[in-house]
Amino acid sequence: MTKLNAGDIIDGFTLTERLTQGGMGTVWRASHPDHGVPVILKVPFFDPGQDVSTIVGYEVEEMILKRLSGPHVPKFCGSGDLAAIPYIAMEFVEGRNLANYIEDIGDNPQEIARIGALIATALAAVHRQNVIHLDLKPDNIIISPRGAVLLD
Numbered sequence: 001m002t003k004l005n006a007g008d009i010i011d012g013f014t015l016t017e018r019l020t021q022g023g024m025g026t027v028w029r030a031s032h033p034d035h036g037v038p039v040i041l042k043v044p045f046f047d048p049g050q051d052v053s054t055i056v057g058y059e060v061e062e063m064i065l066k067r068l069s070g071p072h073v074p075k076f077c078g079s080g081d082l083a084a085i086p087y088i089a090m091e092f093v094e095g096r097n098l099a100n101y102i103e104d105i106g107d108n109p110q111e112i113a114r115i116g117a118l119i120a121t122a123l124a125a126v127h128r129q130n131v132i133h134l135d136l137k138p139d140n141i142i143i144s145p146r147g148a149v150l151l152d
Contacts, residue, residue: 004028004043010085011078013041024054029092032077038092039077046086055082061152062088068129071146072122093151095144102138118148126150 004026008015017029025044032039044058065076065088075091098115105111119141126133133140135152142149 010041010043010087011080013039013078013087013089015041024057030089032089035077035089035091037075039089040074040092042088042090043080044086046082058082058086058088064131065090068126068131070125070129072125072149074149074151093142093144093149095142095149097139098141098143098148099138101143115143115148118143122148122150 004010004015004018006015006017012034013030013032015028015030019027019029019040021027025042028041028043030039030041042061044054046055046058059082062079065073066079068076074093077089077091078087079089080087098119101115105115122141123133123136133150136150140151142151
């Protein structure tokens, strides 16, 4: 696993802030002179002896994100070579993840219905592109000014 730090540059993407690190990889906020929007770089861990499903998951996410479009998915910005430093670069979506948003809305039925409709609209848009989200959970939904945005 390559140790990354803020300020490192990968294929023109400058890492500015590590947002999270989990068992599968690290997520960085980044910038790139060719992209007028803030971006996120997902850098998976591909350690020797690691389960091959990590590589397959990375390749599937890259393949699907490249072909999706519309306001309910982050814009694909690039990806890295598996033989060098693998990453997926996508638009950083402003908003709040549903897991945090739920805590604030409580039992407000009108707001729950509104959020449900936003999520249903996002899912329908992705389904029209022949994709089914297989990991739909509050952490993978951003409530943004443009509606619900599906991640992962």
